[in-house]
Amino acid sequence: MASFPNPSPTPPATWPQAWQQPAFRMQLATVLGLLGLLAALLPRFFAWVQVRPGYVLPDPLLAYLPAYDVSATAFAVIYLGISLGVATLLPRPWRLLRALWGYLLLHLLRCATLALLPLEPPPGLVLLRDPLVDTFFYASPAPITKDLFFSGHTATLLLLALAVPPGWRRWTLLAGTAAVGLLVLVQHAHYTYDVLAAPVFVWVAWSLTPRPPLPWRGGA
Template identity: 35%
Template sequence: MKRYKKHITILLLIVLSIIYTTIHPHAIQYFESRPGALLNDYLLDIIPSYNVALFVFLIQYISIGVFLFFNIRNYDTMVNVIAAFLILQTIRLFTIYLLPLEPPEGYVPLKDAILGAVVYSGKIYSKDLFFSGHTSAMYILYFFAKTPNQKIFHLCSLSLIIPLILIQHIHYTIDILGAIVISYLVCYFLRKFYYYTHPEIYDKVNTSNSKDDELPPLWKFKL
Protein backbone atom coordinates (compact mmCIF):
# COMPACT_ATOMS: atom_id res chain seq x y z
CA MET A 1 0.00 0.00 0.00
CA LYS A 2 2.83 2.40 0.86
CA ARG A 3 4.59 1.64 -2.43
CA TYR A 4 1.32 2.13 -4.32
CA LYS A 5 0.80 5.49 -2.60
CA LYS A 6 4.35 6.55 -3.49
CA HIS A 7 3.88 5.63 -7.14
CA ILE A 8 0.64 7.62 -7.34
CA THR A 9 2.27 10.63 -5.67
CA ILE A 10 5.28 10.60 -8.00
CA LEU A 11 3.06 10.17 -11.07
CA LEU A 12 0.86 13.08 -9.95
CA LEU A 13 3.89 15.34 -9.45
CA ILE A 14 5.22 14.42 -12.89
CA VAL A 15 1.86 15.19 -14.53
CA LEU A 16 1.56 18.51 -12.69
CA SER A 17 5.14 19.41 -13.66
CA ILE A 18 4.41 18.73 -17.33
CA ILE A 19 1.22 20.80 -17.22
CA TYR A 20 2.99 23.69 -15.50
CA THR A 21 6.00 23.71 -17.84
CA THR A 22 3.63 23.64 -20.81
CA ILE A 23 1.50 26.56 -19.62
CA HIS A 24 4.22 28.74 -18.08
CA PRO A 25 6.03 29.97 -21.25
CA HIS A 26 2.77 31.10 -22.88
CA ALA A 27 1.53 32.77 -19.69
CA ILE A 28 4.78 34.64 -19.08
CA GLN A 29 4.86 35.96 -22.65
CA TYR A 30 1.30 37.21 -22.27
CA PHE A 31 2.13 38.94 -18.98
CA GLU A 32 5.11 40.64 -20.61
CA SER A 33 3.03 41.99 -23.49
CA ARG A 34 0.38 43.82 -21.48
CA PRO A 35 0.66 47.15 -19.64
CA GLY A 36 0.74 47.21 -15.86
CA ALA A 37 0.67 49.58 -12.92
CA LEU A 38 3.78 51.30 -11.57
CA LEU A 39 3.64 51.26 -7.78
CA ASN A 40 5.04 53.79 -5.34
CA ASP A 41 7.49 51.93 -3.13
CA TYR A 42 8.95 54.14 -0.43
CA LEU A 43 11.55 51.57 0.59
CA LEU A 44 12.85 51.13 -2.96
CA ASP A 45 12.96 54.90 -3.33
CA ILE A 46 15.72 55.12 -0.73
CA ILE A 47 17.67 52.08 -2.00
CA PRO A 48 19.98 52.77 -4.96
CA SER A 49 19.81 50.08 -7.63
CA TYR A 50 22.85 47.96 -8.47
CA ASN A 51 23.49 44.79 -10.39
CA VAL A 52 23.97 42.13 -7.71
CA ALA A 53 22.80 39.23 -9.87
CA LEU A 54 25.97 37.23 -9.19
CA PHE A 55 25.33 37.25 -5.44
CA VAL A 56 21.67 36.31 -5.92
CA PHE A 57 22.78 33.47 -8.19
CA LEU A 58 25.39 32.18 -5.71
CA ILE A 59 23.12 32.31 -2.65
CA GLN A 60 20.23 30.69 -4.47
CA TYR A 61 22.10 27.76 -5.98
CA ILE A 62 24.37 27.14 -3.00
CA SER A 63 21.23 26.95 -0.84
CA ILE A 64 19.59 24.52 -3.25
CA GLY A 65 22.77 22.43 -3.36
CA VAL A 66 23.05 22.30 0.43
CA PHE A 67 19.40 21.34 0.78
CA LEU A 68 19.70 18.55 -1.79
CA PHE A 69 22.91 17.26 -0.20
CA PHE A 70 21.19 16.70 3.14
CA ASN A 71 17.67 15.80 1.98
CA ILE A 72 17.79 14.21 -1.48
CA ARG A 73 17.25 10.73 -0.01
CA ASN A 74 14.37 11.80 2.20
CA TYR A 75 11.34 10.92 0.11
CA ASP A 76 8.77 12.72 2.27
CA THR A 77 10.73 15.96 2.41
CA MET A 78 11.44 16.01 -1.33
CA VAL A 79 7.80 15.30 -2.21
CA ASN A 80 6.69 18.19 0.00
CA VAL A 81 9.30 20.55 -1.46
CA ILE A 82 8.44 19.73 -5.07
CA ALA A 83 4.70 19.94 -4.39
CA ALA A 84 5.10 23.26 -2.56
CA PHE A 85 7.12 24.67 -5.45
CA LEU A 86 4.54 23.60 -8.05
CA ILE A 87 1.63 24.94 -6.00
CA LEU A 88 3.32 28.28 -5.36
CA GLN A 89 4.36 28.70 -8.97
CA THR A 90 0.80 27.97 -10.07
CA ILE A 91 -0.54 30.51 -7.58
CA ARG A 92 2.01 33.00 -8.95
CA LEU A 93 0.55 32.63 -12.43
CA PHE A 94 -2.86 33.60 -11.08
CA THR A 95 -1.61 36.50 -8.94
CA ILE A 96 0.49 37.90 -11.80
CA TYR A 97 -2.54 37.61 -14.07
CA LEU A 98 -4.78 39.40 -11.56
CA LEU A 99 -2.23 42.10 -10.63
CA PRO A 100 -0.45 43.36 -13.77
CA LEU A 101 2.52 45.48 -12.72
CA GLU A 102 5.36 47.32 -14.39
CA PRO A 103 8.85 46.70 -13.00
CA PRO A 104 9.97 49.17 -10.32
CA GLU A 105 11.91 52.30 -11.19
CA GLY A 106 15.61 51.56 -11.30
CA TYR A 107 14.93 47.99 -12.41
CA VAL A 108 18.13 46.08 -13.26
CA PRO A 109 17.55 42.88 -15.30
CA LEU A 110 18.46 39.75 -13.36
CA LYS A 111 20.42 37.43 -15.62
CA ASP A 112 20.35 33.83 -14.42
CA ALA A 113 22.15 31.53 -16.85
CA ILE A 114 20.58 28.31 -15.51
CA LEU A 115 17.01 29.54 -15.00
CA GLY A 116 17.17 31.52 -18.23
CA ALA A 117 18.20 28.49 -20.26
CA VAL A 118 15.85 25.98 -18.61
CA VAL A 119 12.71 28.05 -18.04
CA TYR A 120 12.89 31.29 -20.03
CA SER A 121 14.65 30.15 -23.23
CA GLY A 122 17.39 32.72 -22.73
CA LYS A 123 14.96 35.65 -22.50
CA ILE A 124 14.65 38.06 -19.59
CA TYR A 125 11.15 38.86 -18.34
CA SER A 126 10.42 41.75 -16.01
CA LYS A 127 6.68 41.62 -15.28
CA ASP A 128 6.40 38.36 -13.34
CA LEU A 129 6.24 40.39 -10.15
CA PHE A 130 3.64 39.55 -7.53
CA PHE A 131 4.87 37.61 -5.76
CA SER A 132 8.64 37.02 -5.66
CA GLY A 133 9.60 33.58 -6.96
CA HIS A 134 13.11 33.79 -5.52
CA THR A 135 11.78 34.58 -2.05
CA SER A 136 9.17 31.83 -2.13
CA ALA A 137 11.70 29.24 -3.35
CA MET A 138 14.14 30.12 -0.57
CA TYR A 139 11.32 30.06 1.98
CA ILE A 140 10.35 26.53 0.90
CA LEU A 141 13.89 25.34 1.63
CA TYR A 142 13.79 27.02 5.04
CA PHE A 143 10.39 25.58 5.93
CA PHE A 144 11.19 21.98 5.06
CA ALA A 145 14.80 21.90 6.30
CA LYS A 146 15.11 19.01 8.74
CA THR A 147 17.54 20.12 11.45
CA PRO A 148 18.04 23.33 13.44
CA ASN A 149 21.41 23.93 11.77
CA GLN A 150 19.88 23.53 8.31
CA LYS A 151 17.09 25.91 9.25
CA ILE A 152 19.56 28.51 10.48
CA PHE A 153 21.53 28.21 7.25
CA HIS A 154 18.47 28.61 5.04
CA LEU A 155 17.09 31.43 7.18
CA CYS A 156 20.40 33.26 6.72
CA SER A 157 20.23 32.63 2.97
CA LEU A 158 16.68 33.98 2.86
CA SER A 159 17.71 37.01 4.92
CA LEU A 160 20.56 37.72 2.50
CA ILE A 161 18.65 37.27 -0.74
CA ILE A 162 15.77 39.59 0.20
CA PRO A 163 17.87 42.80 0.41
CA LEU A 164 19.73 41.77 -2.76
CA ILE A 165 16.41 41.51 -4.61
CA LEU A 166 15.53 44.99 -3.40
CA ILE A 167 18.94 46.36 -4.42
CA GLN A 168 18.46 44.84 -7.88
CA HIS A 169 15.00 46.52 -7.97
CA ILE A 170 13.47 43.45 -9.62
CA HIS A 171 10.58 43.34 -7.15
CA TYR A 172 8.50 45.70 -5.06
CA THR A 173 8.56 45.34 -1.29
CA ILE A 174 5.00 44.02 -1.40
CA ASP A 175 6.15 41.23 -3.74
CA ILE A 176 8.56 39.98 -1.08
CA LEU A 177 6.15 40.34 1.83
CA GLY A 178 3.45 38.59 -0.18
CA ALA A 179 5.85 35.77 -1.05
CA ILE A 180 6.64 35.11 2.61
CA VAL A 181 3.01 35.09 3.75
CA ILE A 182 1.69 33.01 0.84
CA SER A 183 4.61 30.57 1.00
CA TYR A 184 4.11 30.08 4.72
CA LEU A 185 0.42 29.31 4.31
CA VAL A 186 0.97 26.95 1.37
CA CYS A 187 3.78 25.05 3.10
CA TYR A 188 1.88 24.79 6.37
CA PHE A 189 -1.34 23.47 4.86
CA LEU A 190 0.56 21.20 2.47
CA ARG A 191 2.32 19.66 5.46
CA LYS A 192 -1.03 19.24 7.22
CA PHE A 193 -2.47 17.54 4.12
CA TYR A 194 0.56 15.26 3.86
CA TYR A 195 0.19 14.26 7.50
CA TYR A 196 -3.50 13.56 6.90
CA THR A 197 -2.79 11.31 3.92
CA HIS A 198 0.29 9.73 5.55
CA PRO A 199 -0.68 9.15 9.21
CA GLU A 200 2.36 6.92 9.75
CA ILE A 201 4.60 9.95 9.13
CA TYR A 202 2.58 12.10 11.52
CA ASP A 203 2.86 9.46 14.25
CA LYS A 204 6.65 9.46 13.88
CA VAL A 205 7.18 13.19 14.22
CA ASN A 206 4.33 14.17 16.52
CA THR A 207 5.23 14.78 20.16
CA SER A 208 3.12 15.20 23.25
CA ASN A 209 3.99 18.91 23.37
CA SER A 210 3.08 19.58 19.72
CA LYS A 211 0.20 21.93 18.97
CA ASP A 212 -0.13 20.92 15.36
CA ASP A 213 -3.78 21.99 15.16
CA GLU A 214 -2.74 25.60 15.67
CA LEU A 215 -0.93 27.77 13.18
CA PRO A 216 2.62 27.94 14.61
CA PRO A 217 4.77 31.07 14.72
CA LEU A 218 6.70 31.76 11.53
CA TRP A 219 9.99 30.72 13.13
CA LYS A 220 8.87 27.38 14.63
CA PHE A 221 8.48 24.43 12.29
CA LYS A 222 8.76 20.70 12.54
CA LEU A 223 8.34 18.17 9.76
Protein backbone atom coordinates in the same frame (compact mmCIF):
# COMPACT_ATOMS: atom_id res chain seq x y z
CA MET B 1 11.53 9.03 41.45
CA ALA B 2 11.94 7.05 38.27
CA SER B 3 12.45 9.04 35.12
CA PHE B 4 11.45 7.98 31.67
CA PRO B 5 13.76 8.60 28.73
CA ASN B 6 12.53 10.90 26.03
CA PRO B 7 11.40 8.95 22.99
CA SER B 8 13.90 9.14 20.16
CA PRO B 9 12.72 10.88 17.00
CA THR B 10 11.27 8.69 14.30
CA PRO B 11 13.95 7.86 11.73
CA PRO B 12 13.24 9.04 8.20
CA ALA B 13 11.68 6.58 5.80
CA THR B 14 14.06 5.12 3.26
CA TRP B 15 13.23 5.04 -0.45
CA PRO B 16 12.51 1.29 -0.41
CA GLN B 17 10.12 1.77 2.52
CA ALA B 18 8.36 4.68 0.84
CA TRP B 19 8.21 2.98 -2.55
CA GLN B 20 6.37 0.02 -1.06
CA GLN B 21 3.43 2.31 -0.31
CA PRO B 22 1.02 2.81 -3.25
CA ALA B 23 0.01 6.25 -1.95
CA PHE B 24 3.61 7.45 -2.18
CA ARG B 25 4.09 6.13 -5.71
CA MET B 26 0.80 7.65 -6.89
CA GLN B 27 1.49 11.04 -5.32
CA LEU B 28 5.03 11.17 -6.66
CA ALA B 29 3.93 10.31 -10.20
CA THR B 30 1.09 12.84 -10.01
CA VAL B 31 3.14 15.75 -8.74
CA LEU B 32 6.00 15.11 -11.18
CA GLY B 33 3.52 14.93 -14.05
CA LEU B 34 1.86 18.19 -13.01
CA LEU B 35 5.23 19.92 -12.58
CA GLY B 36 6.22 18.78 -16.06
CA LEU B 37 2.98 20.14 -17.51
CA LEU B 38 3.47 23.44 -15.69
CA ALA B 39 7.03 23.74 -16.96
CA ALA B 40 5.76 23.26 -20.52
CA LEU B 41 3.14 26.00 -20.13
CA LEU B 42 5.21 28.58 -18.25
CA PRO B 43 7.21 30.00 -21.20
CA ARG B 44 4.08 31.18 -23.01
CA PHE B 45 2.57 32.44 -19.77
CA PHE B 46 5.60 34.58 -18.95
CA ALA B 47 5.77 35.88 -22.52
CA TRP B 48 2.13 37.01 -22.12
CA VAL B 49 2.91 38.60 -18.75
CA GLN B 50 5.77 40.56 -20.29
CA VAL B 51 3.76 42.18 -23.09
CA ARG B 52 0.82 43.31 -20.91
CA PRO B 53 0.71 46.92 -19.75
CA GLY B 54 0.93 47.19 -15.98
CA TYR B 55 1.05 49.57 -13.06
CA VAL B 56 3.99 51.23 -11.36
CA LEU B 57 3.58 51.02 -7.60
CA PRO B 58 4.84 53.68 -5.20
CA ASP B 59 7.59 52.14 -3.10
CA PRO B 60 9.16 54.44 -0.48
CA LEU B 61 11.92 51.97 0.38
CA LEU B 62 13.12 51.58 -3.22
CA ALA B 63 12.92 55.35 -3.67
CA TYR B 64 15.63 55.74 -1.03
CA LEU B 65 17.61 52.60 -1.89
CA PRO B 66 20.30 53.05 -4.56
CA ALA B 67 20.24 50.35 -7.24
CA TYR B 68 23.29 48.12 -7.73
CA ASP B 69 23.97 45.04 -9.83
CA VAL B 70 24.26 42.21 -7.32
CA SER B 71 23.17 39.43 -9.69
CA ALA B 72 26.26 37.28 -9.11
CA THR B 73 25.86 37.37 -5.34
CA ALA B 74 22.10 36.82 -5.51
CA PHE B 75 22.33 33.75 -7.71
CA ALA B 76 25.24 32.34 -5.76
CA VAL B 77 23.04 32.43 -2.64
CA ILE B 78 19.98 31.13 -4.53
CA TYR B 79 21.63 28.14 -6.17
CA LEU B 80 23.77 27.21 -3.18
CA GLY B 81 20.58 27.28 -1.11
CA ILE B 82 18.69 25.18 -3.63
CA SER B 83 21.59 22.70 -3.74
CA LEU B 84 21.60 22.41 0.05
CA GLY B 85 17.83 21.92 0.15
CA VAL B 86 17.75 19.31 -2.60
CA ALA B 87 20.73 17.40 -1.18
CA THR B 88 19.00 17.33 2.21
CA LEU B 89 15.65 16.19 0.83
CA LEU B 90 16.79 13.54 -1.66
CA PRO B 91 17.41 10.84 0.98
CA ARG B 92 14.13 11.74 2.73
CA PRO B 93 11.39 10.68 0.29
CA TRP B 94 8.35 11.88 2.24
CA ARG B 95 9.88 15.30 2.91
CA LEU B 96 10.87 15.52 -0.74
CA LEU B 97 7.35 14.62 -1.82
CA ARG B 98 5.82 17.31 0.36
CA ALA B 99 8.36 19.84 -0.95
CA LEU B 100 7.40 18.99 -4.54
CA TRP B 101 3.70 19.51 -3.78
CA GLY B 102 4.56 22.79 -2.06
CA TYR B 103 6.62 23.92 -5.05
CA LEU B 104 3.75 23.11 -7.43
CA LEU B 105 1.18 24.95 -5.32
CA LEU B 106 3.54 27.90 -4.86
CA HIS B 107 3.92 28.26 -8.63
CA LEU B 108 0.18 27.99 -9.19
CA LEU B 109 -0.38 30.74 -6.63
CA ARG B 110 2.30 32.85 -8.29
CA CYS B 111 0.73 32.40 -11.72
CA ALA B 112 -2.60 33.51 -10.25
CA THR B 113 -1.13 36.63 -8.65
CA LEU B 114 0.82 37.52 -11.79
CA ALA B 115 -2.34 37.16 -13.87
CA LEU B 116 -4.42 39.27 -11.48
CA LEU B 117 -1.88 42.01 -10.78
CA PRO B 118 -0.10 43.32 -13.90
CA LEU B 119 2.86 45.46 -12.88
CA GLU B 120 5.59 47.44 -14.58
CA PRO B 121 9.16 46.98 -13.28
CA PRO B 122 10.22 49.22 -10.40
CA PRO B 123 11.99 52.47 -11.36
CA GLY B 124 15.75 52.05 -11.49
CA LEU B 125 15.58 48.34 -12.32
CA VAL B 126 18.95 46.70 -12.87
CA LEU B 127 18.27 43.61 -14.96
CA LEU B 128 18.48 40.44 -12.88
CA ARG B 129 19.47 37.56 -15.15
CA ASP B 130 18.78 34.01 -14.00
CA PRO B 131 20.90 31.68 -16.16
CA LEU B 132 18.57 28.69 -15.72
CA VAL B 133 15.12 30.28 -15.70
CA ASP B 134 15.96 32.60 -18.63
CA THR B 135 17.03 29.58 -20.68
CA PHE B 136 14.29 27.07 -19.88
CA PHE B 137 11.14 28.95 -18.79
CA TYR B 138 11.07 32.28 -20.63
CA ALA B 139 10.01 32.29 -24.27
CA SER B 140 10.16 36.05 -24.81
CA PRO B 141 13.06 37.38 -26.94
CA ALA B 142 13.33 40.31 -24.53
CA PRO B 143 14.21 39.87 -20.85
CA ILE B 144 11.26 39.12 -18.58
CA THR B 145 10.98 41.92 -16.04
CA LYS B 146 7.27 41.87 -15.11
CA ASP B 147 7.12 38.57 -13.18
CA LEU B 148 6.97 40.58 -9.99
CA PHE B 149 4.28 39.75 -7.45
CA PHE B 150 5.40 37.78 -5.57
CA SER B 151 9.16 37.13 -5.45
CA GLY B 152 9.69 33.57 -6.67
CA HIS B 153 13.34 33.30 -5.66
CA THR B 154 12.64 34.45 -2.11
CA ALA B 155 9.67 32.10 -1.86
CA THR B 156 11.57 29.07 -3.17
CA LEU B 157 14.31 29.32 -0.55
CA LEU B 158 11.76 29.81 2.22
CA LEU B 159 9.80 26.77 1.04
CA LEU B 160 12.99 24.69 1.19
CA ALA B 161 13.64 26.00 4.70
CA LEU B 162 10.27 24.65 5.79
CA ALA B 163 10.80 21.34 3.99
CA VAL B 164 14.18 20.38 5.48
CA PRO B 165 14.46 19.04 9.06
CA PRO B 166 14.97 21.51 11.91
CA GLY B 167 18.60 22.36 12.55
CA TRP B 168 21.47 24.17 10.89
CA ARG B 169 20.22 23.52 7.36
CA ARG B 170 16.91 25.24 8.10
CA TRP B 171 18.66 28.21 9.69
CA THR B 172 21.04 28.45 6.73
CA LEU B 173 18.15 28.50 4.29
CA LEU B 174 16.28 31.08 6.36
CA ALA B 175 19.38 33.28 6.30
CA GLY B 176 19.61 32.75 2.55
CA THR B 177 15.96 33.72 2.16
CA ALA B 178 16.54 37.00 3.98
CA ALA B 179 19.69 37.68 1.95
CA VAL B 180 17.95 37.07 -1.38
CA GLY B 181 15.01 39.24 -0.37
CA LEU B 182 17.42 42.09 0.37
CA LEU B 183 19.51 41.54 -2.76
CA VAL B 184 16.57 41.68 -5.19
CA LEU B 185 15.56 44.96 -3.58
CA VAL B 186 19.08 46.35 -3.97
CA GLN B 187 18.84 45.32 -7.62
CA HIS B 188 15.40 47.01 -7.85
CA ALA B 189 14.26 43.76 -9.50
CA HIS B 190 11.21 43.57 -7.22
CA TYR B 191 9.00 45.90 -5.28
CA THR B 192 9.19 45.68 -1.50
CA TYR B 193 5.65 44.29 -1.56
CA ASP B 194 6.79 41.36 -3.71
CA VAL B 195 9.35 40.30 -1.12
CA LEU B 196 7.14 40.86 1.91
CA ALA B 197 4.27 38.91 0.33
CA ALA B 198 6.41 35.86 -0.46
CA PRO B 199 6.29 34.36 3.08
CA VAL B 200 2.49 34.67 3.14
CA PHE B 201 2.10 32.65 -0.05
CA VAL B 202 4.71 30.13 1.06
CA TRP B 203 2.72 29.58 4.25
CA VAL B 204 -0.48 29.09 2.23
CA ALA B 205 1.17 26.64 -0.16
CA TRP B 206 2.88 24.70 2.62
CA SER B 207 -0.33 24.50 4.65
CA LEU B 208 -2.14 22.95 1.69
CA THR B 209 0.44 20.26 0.94
CA PRO B 210 -0.34 16.63 1.80
CA ARG B 211 1.45 15.64 5.00
CA PRO B 212 3.42 12.40 5.34
CA PRO B 213 1.84 9.44 7.16
CA LEU B 214 2.10 9.63 10.94
CA PRO B 215 5.11 7.29 11.34
CA TRP B 216 7.26 9.62 9.23
CA ARG B 217 6.07 13.08 10.27
CA GLY B 218 8.80 13.48 12.83
CA GLY B 219 11.53 11.99 10.67
CA ALA B 220 14.83 13.80 10.62
